[in-house]
C-alpha cells in the first residue's frame with residue numbers, strides 16, 4: 001500500500017471534480033478515515049501530508065490520538081453514545097454525526113470551548129442509516145441554540161451504497177438544498193456553510209454537488225480489517 005501515491009491520486013481526482021464544477025480546490029477538506037487501519041498506517045497518511053483524520057469509534061479515536069496527537073486534526077464521524085462524549089471531546093475539532101438533542105446537551109456540558117458540528121441527515125431514508133429525516137432538520141437546528149457550545153458548521157449525510165450516479169447526485173443535491181434553507185435563517189449558532197458528504201466510491205460526485213468535507217477511507221489508506 002503506497003499511501004503517498006493514493007494521496008496524489010485522490011488529490012488529482014478532487015482537483016478535476018473542482019474544475020468540472022467551477023469550484024476551488026481550497027474549498028474542500030479531505031478527511032482520511034482511518035477506522036479500518038492501524039496506528040502505523042494512520043501515521044503514514046499524516047507523513048504523506050494528510051492533516052485531517054476521521055474515526056467512527058471513541059476507542060479507535062483515543063488509541064490513535066494517544067500515538068499521533070494534536071498534529072492531526074481529529075474528526076468524529078460515527079454515531080456517538082452520549083456517555084462517551086467525555087472521552088473524545090478534548091481531542092476533536094469536529095463532530096459529523098450530531099443527530100439528537102441528548103447528544104447536543106452532553107457535548108455542550110462537556111466541551112470547554114465551542115465545538116464545530118455537522119448535523120447528520122438521513123436523506124435517502126434507508127432504515128439502516130443514522131441521522132434525522134430531512135423534514136425535522138430545521139426544527140432540530142433551531143433548538144440547538146439552547147446549547148452555547150454547539151456551532152452548526154453544516155450538514156452531513158451518507159449516500160446509499162449504490163453505483164447509480166443519478167441517485168447519488170440526487171441525494172447530495174437534496175442535502176445541499178437543505179443546507180441552503182438553514183443558511184437562509186441566518187441563525188447565529190448555525191452558519192451552516194458546510195456539506196460533509198462523499199466517501200471513497202462517490203466523493204467526485206459529492207464535490208460536483210458542493211461537498212466541503214469529504215470522508216475518504218479505503219481509497220486513501222486502504223483496509224486492514226478484511
Ligand SMILES: *Cc1c(COP(=O)(O)O)cnc(C)c1O
Pocket residue numbers: 033035056077078158199200201215216217218219
Ligand atoms: C467508514 C466511513 C467513511 C469512509 O468509507 P470509505 O468507503 O472507506 O471511504 C466515511 N464516512 C463514514 C461516516 C464512515 O463510517
